[in-house]
Amino acid sequence: MRLSELGHHIVATVTAVEDAGAADPIARRLRDLGFVAGELVKIVAHGPVQRDPMLVQIGYTRFALRRAEAARVQVTPEAA
Amino acid sequence: MSTAALRIALVGNPNCGKTALFNQLTGSRQKVANYAGVTVERKEGRVLTPSGRVLQLLDLPGAYSFDAASPDEVITRDVCHGRYPGEAAPDLIVCVADATNLRLHLRFVLEVQRLGRPMVLALNMMDAAARRGVRIDVAELQRQLGIPVIETVAVRRDGAAALIARLDRQDLPPAPTVTTDHDLHIAVRALLAATVTMPSRTGSVDDALDRITLHPVFGLAILAVLMFLIFQAVFSWAQPLMDGIGAGIAALGALATQSLPDGALKSLLVNGVFSGLGSVLVFLPQILILFLFILVLEESGYLPRAAFLLDRLMFKAGLTGRAFIPLLSSFACAIPGIMATRSIQDPRDRLTTILVAPLMTCSARLPVYTLLIAAFIPQRTVWGLFNLQGIVLFGLYFAGVTSALTVASVIKRLRKDKSEHALLMELPSYRIPNPRDIAIGLKERAEIFLKRVGGIILTLIILLWFLSSFPAAPVDAALPAINYSLAGRIGHFMQPLFAPIGFGWQICVALIPGLAAREVAVSALGTVYAMSGSDDAVATQLGPMIAHQWSLATALSLLAWYVFAPQCLSTLAIIRRETGSWKIVAIAAGYLFALAYAGAFVTFRIASLWS
Numbered sequence: 001m002r003l004s005e006l007g008h009h010i011v012a013t014v015t016a017v018e019d020a021g022a023a024d025p026i027a028r029r030l031r032d033l034g035f036v037a038g039e040l041v042k043i044v045a046h047g048p049v050q051r052d053p054m055l056v057q058i059g060y061t062r063f064a065l066r067r068a069e070a071a072r073v074q075v076t077p078e079a080a
Numbered sequence: 081m082s083t084a085a086l087r088i089a090l091v092g093n094p095n096c097g098k099t100a101l102f103n104q105l106t107g108s109r110q111k112v113a114n115y116a117g118v119t120v121e122r123k124e125g126r127v128l129t130p131s132g133r134v135l136q137l138l139d140l141p142g143a144y145s146f147d148a149a150s151p152d153e154v155i156t157r158d159v160c161h162g163r164y165p166g167e168a169a170p171d172l173i174v175c176v177a178d179a180t181n182l183r184l185h186l187r188f189v190l191e192v193q194r195l196g197r198p199m200v201l202a203l204n205m206m207d208a209a210a211r212r213g214v215r216i217d218v219a220e221l222q223r224q225l226g227i228p229v230i231e232t233v234a235v236r237r238d239g240a241a242a243l244i245a246r247l248d249r250q251d252l253p254p255a256p257t258v259t260t261d262h263d264l265h266i267a268v269r270a271l272l273a274a275t276v277t278m279p280s281r282t283g284s285v286d287d288a289l290d291r292i293t294l295h296p297v298f299g300l301a302i303l304a305v306l307m308f309l310i311f312q313a314v315f316s317w318a319q320p321l322m323d324g325i326g327a328g329i330a331a332l333g334a335l336a337t338q339s340l341p342d343g344a345l346k347s348l349l350v351n352g353v354f355s356g357l358g359s360v361l362v363f364l365p366q367i368l369i370l371f372l373f374i375l376v377l378e379e380s381g382y383l384p385r386a387a388f389l390l391d392r393l394m395f396k397a398g399l400t401g402r403a404f405i406p407l408l409s410s411f412a413c414a415i416p417g418i419m420a421t422r423s424i425q426d427p428r429d430r431l432t433t434i435l436v437a438p439l440m441t442c443s444a445r446l447p448v449y450t451l452l453i454a455a456f457i458p459q460r461t462v463w464g465l466f467n468l469q470g471i472v473l474f475g476l477y478f479a480g481v482t483s484a485l486t487v488a489s490v491i492k493r494l495r496k497d498k499s500e501h502a503l504l505m506e507l508p509s510y511r512i513p514n515p516r517d518i519a520i521g522l523k524e525r526a527e528i529f530l531k532r533v534g535g536i537i538l539t540l541i542i543l544l545w546f547l548s549s550f551p552a553a554p555v556d557a558a559l560p561a562i563n564y565s566l567a568g569r570i571g572h573f574m575q576p577l578f579a580p581i582g583f584g585w586q587i588c589v590a591l592i593p594g595l596a597a598r599e600v601a602v603s604a605l606g607t608v609y610a611m612s613g614s615d616d617a618v619a620t621q622l623g624p625m626i627a628h629q630w631s632l633a634t635a636l637s638l639l640a641w642y643v644f645a646p647q648c649l650s651t652l653a654i655i656r657r658e659t660g661s662w663k664i665v666a667i668a669a670g671y672l673f674a675l676a677y678a679g680a681f682v683t684f685r686i687a688s689l690w691s
Contacts, residue, residue: 025149026502032145033504034184036265044287048296049392053401053503055294059183060278062286062507064388066395069504 003056003065003073006043012075014039014058020072027072034058035073085126085136087168088247091156091192092176093185094142095508097204099123101176101234102139103520105244112524114660115164120152121422129248138170144184146191149502150425160195172252173199174243179209179216179231180509182276186268189225194260198252199227202243206231208509213279221275226256235514286509293385303386307408310373314366314412314443321365329358344549352545357538363650366443367416367529368522370409374420375521377405379513383423384505391503397485398492400424400501403433407484410440414651418658419525426501432491434658435668438651439484439644441477444598448642449476451602455623456635472639479643483675544593562608567592581641581680582634582688595649598642633687640683646672 006012017035019027035041035058044062045055053066092098102110106125115122123139140159141152148154155164162169175192177185189201203209203216222229230246233239262270293299333354340346377383383405391401399407402424410417417437424430453469460468547570553561562568571589578588586608594601606622626635646652646669656665 020500026500026504028147029144029149029502029504031265032147032187033506034187034265038269045290045294045388046296047392048300048389052392053388055290055388055507060181061184062290064384064391064401064503064505064507066391066503068500069502 001075001077002071003041003043003075004054004067004070006041006075006077008043008046010077011040011042012077014041014073014075016074018072018074020068024072026069030069030072033063034061040078041073041075085134086247087136087138087171088174089138089140089159089170089172090174090176091140091160091188092142092204093144093178093181093188095506096142096176096178096181096185097234098142098176099139100514100517101202101204101232101240101243102137103517104234104240106137108520108523110520110524112527115155120155127244127247129244131248133248135247138167144188151427152425160192160197169197171198172247173197174202174247175199176202176204176232179203179206180212180214182214182216183268183272186271187264190264190267190271193225193227193256194258196255196258198255200243200246200253201225201227201229202232202240203229204232204234207233207236215277217275221271224271224274228253235517289510290385290507293382294388299385299389303389306377306382306386310370310408311411313373314370318365318369322362325361325365326358329354329361333358347549348542348545351549352542353538355545363413363415364526364529366412368526370412370416371420371522371525372518374405374409375518376513378423379511379517381508381510384507387505388507395503396489398488398490399432399436399485400426400429400503402505403429406433406437407440410437410442413442413444414438414440414648415529415654416525418651418654419528421658428495428497429501431659431664432488434655434664435491435671436484436487438646438648438668438672439480439487441480441643442598442648444648445476445642447602448598449473449639451623452626452635452639455627456630456632476639476643479640483644487671487675544595548593562589562604580684581677582631582637582684583641583680584630584634587634587638591647595647598648631688633684633690636687637680637684641676641680644672644676644679646676 001012003012003014014035015037017027017030039058042057043054044057047053053064054070056063056065056070090098090102102123102125105127109127110123110125113122113124114120120141125137125139127135127137129135138159140156143153143156145153146157146160148157158164159167159170160173173192173195175189177189192199201221203218203221206216209216218229218231228246230243232243293302333350336354337346337349340349374383377386386404387401389401390404394401394403403421405423406417406420408417409420414437417440418434421430421433421437424433453472457469457472462468462471544567546566548562548565548567550565553559553564563572568589570592572585574588574591575583575585583591586605589608590601590604593604602622605626609622609625652665652669655668656662659665
């Protein structure tokens with residue numbers, strides 16, 4: 001599933017970051033920020049309007065991603 | 081020992097505490113400028129080591145990666161590679177990493193290491209790491225990276241002593257051997273596994289605070305209260321200081337010129353130089369109070385949270401959450417607002433914010449609004465609850481905000497580069513702001529304002545004095561002296577252009593000195609109508625006078641004009657400074673003028689039909 005669809009406080013593993021179009025700078029930046037296969041992520045907060053942007057915890061860092069940005073990240077939720 | 085100062089570049093991820101470390105190392109021996117041709121700040125400082133060596137320290141902009149995504153990162157990359165025009169390659173790179181956030185920061189450390197230049201790793205915030213139970217095997221990290229690793233606590237006195245001691249040694253650390261066969265992320269994971277033990281849970285303080293500050297309801301409430309406080313402070317705390325500065329400069333002017341005979345020289349000094357100086361310095365208290373709040377909020381880590389809460393709303397209007405603080409500041413004065421746009425990384429978002437900032441109703445418009453509303457809008461209660469005058473004032477503020485949002489979305493439509501704007505914003509850990517870093521930040525802002533903006537404003541004000549004073553009125557003058565001056569002539573000349581929006585020649589004449597600062601238009605109107613006395617006295621006499629002479633349509637038209645008009649030269653000067661482009665200044669002035677004219681025209685025509 002996509003990171004943008006992940007529920008609140010559910011831990012998931014990143015499987016891939018997909019480019020939206022050729023040489024997508026945002027996808028490249030996401031990888032630079034540590035969104036790479038095997039990392040654990042969790043949504044810890046949402047913006048007040050239309051639940052956008054979302055606050056993603058990866059390692060000990062928190063990133064605010066807009067939904068379109070989070071949709072580039074493929075994740076697998078941990079079995080509860 | 082070589083006599084040339086060793087050139088050291090300080091690099092690191094954003095939020096690694098690099099600037100605090102720079103302040104700790106250099107103290108107040110800093111020089112802030114811009115890189116040639118761009119508006120990225122170039123900060124350089126000198127460090128005198130205990131053995132008497134002079135080190136030249138360059139604080140490069142924070143970067144997540146050499147795969148640059150912003151003008152800041154391009155500079156960091158090019159300087160580190162030694163290919164930035166006009167910057168010599170650094171002799172030594174000090175890479176700073178937040179010890180509590182090595183998973184993110186080590187990747188960039190490895191990227192820097194692969195440059196193969198002599199480097200030192202400063203593991204910053206070791207105190208916070210220890211508190212959180214992060215344990216780092218520094219010796220092993222040093223062995224695996226092949227570079228010296230030094231612990232620092234940038235916010236503690238002597239927290240950089242070990243780093244200074246290492247920099248003081250005669251020998252440069254050897255260039256690390258570079259292996260590029262590994263993927264950086266795999267290398268980071270291997271390093272972390274070998275050298276860092278982390279507790280399973282960290283950042284419980286951040287978790288707790290974020291649960292409140294980012295809450296959809298409480299978060300917005302806290303933000304609203306904070307904004308209210310800032311407004312209060314900017315408007316009420318600054319007032320006595322502003323009055324004091326105004327009176328002080330006027331008294332100084334009187335004292336300095338009392339022995340001079342009346343004449344052009346005295347008038348130049350009193351009405352040109354000293355009143356010009358006064359109208360520059362009078363902004364300083366508001367700017368400093370505003371920046372004090374902004375710096376504290378920024379250092380504490382709250383600012384990105386505010387941007388997070390508002391991003392969706394602002395994004396719809398073609399802006400970004402980060403534009404919130406600059407636009408808020410512009411309610412006090414567009415000058416600090418435009419200066420604050422430096423925190424917006426995407427150049428397109430920054431430009432849009434700069435262009436719409438003058439539409440926020442700044443405090444200099446208030447005296448004009450107050451005068452016209454008191455003179456033309458009756459004191460009447462509407463719907464049993466609201467004061468009509470208050471509603472009109474609110475309407476003027478509201479018109480400013482809506483037009484800013486509309487203009488921003490038009491800019492978004494017109495822009496050729498439609499590629500997605502990224503938010504991708506790190507929300508750093510909360511920190512208690514360090515007084516020294518705040519003080520240095522404030523000093524920088526004050527210097528930028530006084531040196532660069534002050535110079536331009538002062539020049540323009542003296543020019544305007546010249547226009548309003550020459551040629552002098554004939555001895556048997558029937559009209560006030562300003563009518564015979566160049567400004568008066570220009571006013572009369574402009575009148576046909578402004579007749580369709582209902583402005584008489586008196587208003588046209590008053591608009592010219594009003595270019596220096598909007599509120600000056602009130603005293604200029606007083607001059608045109610030949611009144612004298614203090615500003616307050618003029619305003620009280622002026623109200624009934626213009627109520628008698630102007631039509632309601634003219635007054636409303638002037639109010640509408642003031643919502644948009646680009647008649648603050650200081651704002652145009654700061655736009656020039658922050659964008660480095662006269663073209664942008666022309667675009668800003670042009671569109672604001674067009675809006676003002678159109679707004680006043682429509683208002684005048686509709687109001688004329690009505691009355």
